Amino acid sequence: MRDVNPRKARRAVSAETDLKQPSGMAKTPRRVRRPKEVRERVLAAALHAFATVGFEGASTRAIANDAQVTQSLLLYHFKTKDELWRAVLQDIASMEKMEQLLASGDDTMTAAQRLMVAIRALVELFAKVPELHRLMTLEAHQPSERLNWIIENVNRAPYEAMCDLIAEAQAEGAVRKISPERLRFAIVGMAAVPFSVSAEYQFLTKRNPFSKIEIEATIDMICGMIFIQQ
Amino acid sequence: MRDVNPRKARRAVSAETDLKQPSGMAKTPRRVRRPKEVRERVLAAALHAFATVGFEGASTRAIANDAQVTQSLLLYHFKTKDELWRAVLQDIASMEKMEQLLASGDDTMTAAQRLMVAIRALVELFAKVPELHRLMTLEAHQPSERLNWIIENVNRAPYEAMCDLIAEAQAEGAVRKISPERLRFAIVGMAAVPFSVSAEYQFLTKRNPFSKIEIEATIDMICGMIFIQQ
DNA sequence: GTTGAACGTGATCGATTGAACAGTCTAAAT
DNA sequence: ATTTAGACTGTTCAATCGATCACGTTCAAC
Numbered sequence: 001m002r003d004v005n006p007r008k009a010r011r012a013v014s015a016e017t018d019l020k021q022p023s024g025m026a027k028t029p030r031r032v033r034r035p036k037e038v039r040e041r042v043l044a045a046a047l048h049a050f051a052t053v054g055f056e057g058a059s060t061r062a063i064a065n066d067a068q069v070t071q072s073l074l075l076y077h078f079k080t081k082d083e084l085w086r087a088v089l090q091d092i093a094s095m096e097k098m099e100q101l102l103a104s105g106d107d108t109m110t111a112a113q114r115l116m117v118a119i120r121a122l123v124e125l126f127a128k129v130p131e132l133h134r135l136m137t138l139e140a141h142q143p144s145e146r147l148n149w150i151i152e153n154v155n156r157a158p159y160e161a162m163c164d165l166i167a168e169a170q171a172e173g174a175v176r177k178i179s180p181e182r183l184r185f186a187i188v189g190m191a192a193v194p195f196s197v198s199a200e201y202q203f204l205t206k207r208n209p210f211s212k213i214e215i216e217a218t219i220d221m222i223c224g225m226i227f228i229q230q
Numbered sequence: 231m232r233d234v235n236p237r238k239a240r241r242a243v244s245a246e247t248d249l250k251q252p253s254g255m256a257k258t259p260r261r262v263r264r265p266k267e268v269r270e271r272v273l274a275a276a277l278h279a280f281a282t283v284g285f286e287g288a289s290t291r292a293i294a295n296d297a298q299v300t301q302s303l304l305l306y307h308f309k310t311k312d313e314l315w316r317a318v319l320q321d322i323a324s325m326e327k328m329e330q331l332l333a334s335g336d337d338t339m340t341a342a343q344r345l346m347v348a349i350r351a352l353v354e355l356f357a358k359v360p361e362l363h364r365l366m367t368l369e370a371h372q373p374s375e376r377l378n379w380i381i382e383n384v385n386r387a388p389y390e391a392m393c394d395l396i397a398e399a400q401a402e403g404a405v406r407k408i409s410p411e412r413l414r415f416a417i418v419g420m421a422a423v424p425f426s427v428s429a430e431y432q433f434l435t436k437r438n439p440f441s442k443i444e445i446e447a448t449i450d451m452i453c454g455m456i457f458i459q460q
Numbered sequence: 461g462t463t464g465a466a467c468g469t470g471a472t473c474g475a476t477t478g479a480a481c482a483g484t485c486t487a488a489a490t
Numbered sequence: 491a492t493t494t495a496g497a498c499t500g501t502t503c504a505a506t507c508g509a510t511c512a513c514g515t516t517c518a519a520c
Contacts, residue, residue, distance in 0.1 A: 032468095033466090033467055033468075033515085033516060033517080034467095035466080035467065035468095038467090038468090051371075052284075052368075052371070052372075053284045053285070053286045053287060053368075054282075054283045054284030054286070054287040054368070055283070055287070056283045056284070056286075056287035057283060057284040057285070057286035057287030057288075058287075059506080059507065059508085060507085060508065060509090061506080061507080061508090069468095070468075070469065070470080071508090071509095072468070072469060072470075072471095072509095072510095072511095073467080073468055073469075075508080075509070075510090076466095076467070076468070076469095077467090079509095080508080080509080081508065081509090130371065133367075134367055134368070134371060136427060136430070137363075137364050137367045137368075137426050137427060138282075138284070138364070138367075138368070140426075140427035140428075140429050140430035140431075141281075141282070141360065141364060141426060141427060141428055141429055142282075142428075142429050143429050143433070144429075147429055147430065147433075151430060151433060151434070155430070155434075156434075159434055176454065176455070178451050178454070179447070181434065181435040181437075182424075182435075182447060182448070182451060183451070185420075185423055185424050185427075185431060185435075186419075186420040186423075186451060186452075186455075188423060189416075189419030189420045189421075189422065189423035189424075190415075190416040190419045190420060191419075192419065192423070193415055193416075193418060193419035193422070193423070194412075194415050194419075196367050196370075196371060197366055197367060197370035197371060197415075198370075198371055198372075199370050199371055199372050199373050199374075199377055200366070200370035200377065200381060200385070201370075201415060203373070203377075203381060204381070204385075204386070204389055204411065205411040205412070205415075207411075217409070217412060218412070221408050221412060221413070221416060222416075224406065224408070225406070225416075225455040225456070226455070262498095263485090263486060263487080263496090263497055263498075264497095265496085265497065265498095268497090268498095289476075289477065289478085290477085290478065290479090291476080291477080291478090299498095300498075300499065300500085301478090301479095302481095302498070302499060302500075302501095303497080303498055303499075305478080305479070305480090306496095306497070306498070306499095307497090309479095310478080310479080311478065311479090
């Protein structure tokens, strides 16, 4: 997973594949058992790997290595690579920021205010988990089993919530009259791209997209563009 | 490359790996030689593969198969997988739409008008080659040799051209006063996302992002958002 | 204490990977 | 007609892939 040029690297590095105890010690291995922690570490490593080299490009061995775990143990906790993938996305779907997207603000606020809260949550979500949009980009360009699964289990609810919010805010006269669906993809694009191509962003602009200042500026820009100024 | 669940597919499908002549014919093989065509077909298949399953996920055999070519021939034309990757991006960089990004419009036009032309070229580029932004998303999230190569050989010139154009148009008072760099990433996000997640777009909105109508609507939306209306 | 399920390991499998190689064939230049 | 550089082929290689397996170790329930 880390080898950029597999062939040459294969020849150079000698094995050192899986993880094993430093053998030779006389005493009993005294194995540590932390299933919760193992799952967490594996999920984090897997998210990074899937979003970085794609589903087929990610190897369970490399993920296990990253998570400081043997490949066997990884496959013990997640029966197959496919199940691991699904567990990764389920983990994201249950994140805090994800839920903020669904219930943004309270009833005393106008739709425009609630939309603003939702946009902030969206930008902060992508800043916190830039892998999410990279992963979506990898999966969402052609119909597939995995895409259907993502849409129904992760995407649909926040999508429809935001479209409704946009339509309401438009009815209030606060937002530009554009197809809510098109506008929501535009918002996602503006909110996600600075983080999903962060290295390019940093290289070309000399600014860190993950810094508090840049995040706020991104939020301001999006709001400034979709809300009608008086 | 096409196997979504490699393990099961491997077991099910019996070999049929490489491409070979239907042996048994008595006559001489009468091999066809079309190096230009071979290169083109391989480049197209490789672009699709790299953007779909990532660099490591794409196999030279699958690409060769897609291009109706033996793996040996692929590696004859492009010595290594890495060189093939570079050839793919060089091919994109020399596209017509790409050059339109650099020289948009003529001298008689205002900066705002030229920016509008550039935005149109950008959207049409992403519609024509949706793989481009998917590929960038895969590569541009962390510093790497390949990313540096892309930026210098593909990205930098159009990036700076658009930033300059934005700044000029802002000086004319035609464009919102936002950091040109930030604005250009926002434009790219809005222009690219509908196509790079086209299956999701189609599934959720029931509209085809590649249709003439949607493309025009996307262009209009972007222009409507960045230009100041009077 | 014993038991049994859950946790964790190393070895191994068939398949597939990128690459190298020794050839065969074609077409254009001489 | 001969040469030769380039186009193309099938075979083979070590490395790595996802997955399975038999086997230890731990811990809580009884």
